[in-house]
Amino acid sequence: MKFMKLGRRDVLGGLAAITAAGLASGAGNSAQAQTRGRGRVKKIATEEACSIPEVAERLGEVARSAWDNLDLKLVNSIYNAPADSPNALLAQLLDLESERLRVMDENDVDMHLLSLTAPGVQMFDADTATALAELANDRLADVVKRHPTRFAALASCAPQDPARAAKEMERAINTLGLNGFVINSHTNNEYLDEQKYWPILEAAEALNAAIYIHPRAPSDGMAAPFDAYRLEAAVWGYGLEVGTHAVRLMLSGVLDRFENLKIVIGHMGEAVPFWLWRLDYMGAPGRQGRTQKLKASEYFQRNFAITTSGVEDPLALRYCIDKIGADHIMWAIDYPYQPTAPAVAWIDEAPLTDDEREQICHGTAERIFHIAAS
């Protein structure tokens, strides 16, 4: 996966890093400096969740609405907790510069690539979603400016209004200097391969900025078998929802139109790498009248990268390295949903070559998300 590096943003990143170094102060940066040593591998965590109060408040309203949807199980538990016993995750999601930096420092994590946590703005009406995406992007840009060596961030947009989403995407990259986009899988049960969403794909490609397709619960049209045993969530449904989204992008042929589009999916590629042989065989161009130009594995190699979020399995990591290459893989914690220390220990101890570890811990992320190398 080759990105043409944008000079503008490299320069921006470089300047930001220099500025940050000049301003470096406070317990966080000192603690990190102390833990740095020879042989240390820089760590950029690439699926790190956050929120802002305005989004959290509106998600509370969604939780209290009459909407019946699998995402409501999670949304209700986090954003509609009793006032006398608030959900601890919510505090962690809203915190950016306190506990979060402390946990990063304690675990020698250089950077969080922040993203507005699922379902993002995608359960709001189009106007609310558009406004809140802009607000969230402004807030994240501020935080990144204050801590340019500790944070990078993915911009949100409101797929509910693709034209305005594309406009905000342009602002997020060219004005705010953010690092890519997060879209929490389906929007109102529709997927990005559908033509109405092509302006979003077109914008991402033109801006040379990747779209991270983050999970949410399976769309209503596939919800039924997941409505038991909490299967809708991270344990199972999230992966099948995003995996299906990724496969739709490949087998629809939409990537023939957006050849340079970069898509990132988490959770060790939502098992799509494991399915590539079968996807290639059964989904070959021409088979059953298929009109897409390439095999799934060719799209995957050209248009996709994955993160390790939530799958701290050295065997799965080895499989993916051997299948798609360490230059397509990025480490992630999934803070605050998963603990930082085991995620760090896992990647530190994984049986990797030095080059593989460098790529997975930071090199691939620097390339895919235009984060300044340091």
Added chain:
Amino acid sequence: MKFMKLGRRDVLGGLAAITAAGLASGAGNSAQAQTRGRGRVKKIATEEACSIPEVAERLGEVARSAWDNLDLKLVNSIYNAPADSPNALLAQLLDLESERLRVMDENDVDMHLLSLTAPGVQMFDADTATALAELANDRLADVVKRHPTRFAALASCAPQDPARAAKEMERAINTLGLNGFVINSHTNNEYLDEQKYWPILEAAEALNAAIYIHPRAPSDGMAAPFDAYRLEAAVWGYGLEVGTHAVRLMLSGVLDRFENLKIVIGHMGEAVPFWLWRLDYMGAPGRQGRTQKLKASEYFQRNFAITTSGVEDPLALRYCIDKIGADHIMWAIDYPYQPTAPAVAWIDEAPLTDDEREQICHGTAERIFHIAAS
């Protein structure tokens, strides 16, 4: 995964093998004998599809009905083809002792473990399904009796009527001497973890006979995102349907009740092995109020085995061996849906130890499906 071997069936298999050896004649067996040599590994193919005219005819009626269901895409293409241009697959499915044996001989395949192809009898009304399952089981038992070293077979049952299904399951094992059961995932959009189907699980456990959960298209309640780009079929939907079925069995806790139940899933375990770390972490007993006793990987190790059907990927095979053990893995072709020669070449050339190859090519199948070793 340890089976208590049943003396009765070992004896039956042994007698059958002796009888068969005595009767061996014809081009098929001669050709096979010629290709056998030192170092040859016996090959039992474990997901080999067939049909009988009576089932095919009723599936044609289903295809011509007003039923709107994702399975109809495949059913219509195979069982409702124009009379002047019949589907070639149908002829291969209906043939048991001619072309099939020739292809097996040409490719040095010892045995097909036959099963009535998806959707089996599961789209018929309960009475029709029960009658056709019995008929199919009789036919398969006849074929196995005629070629006991070349065929074993899985019995069908009609989950539409669990009590009668359990009765037929008992007959299929104890009277007909078949080797296990095939159930094509959901029945009328319901899964085997639901209490109404427990008589089927109870019968399988009591009979010490495995249930092979074979794919069909995703159930109606999860169909929508698969109703494009033929995603409902083998390329993607089949795997997610059966994977979801398997995860429901694990996380429902039903396997705490049927501790010795053996479940087989194809297609390299429908990617469930790849998900085990996340299933264990997010689906741990006690988490989110979960009441099942074990972690998913513990159920998978105790209650499941997989076949390689449709995933001829040496990396995926290596992952599975390292994750769950070659004693949980069986080779398969998926005849006639996939060609035999590449499936044979793949397993012959896969980088395996001798012991792994012996287990995957025949040893695991002999144990799981009570097939006489020879």
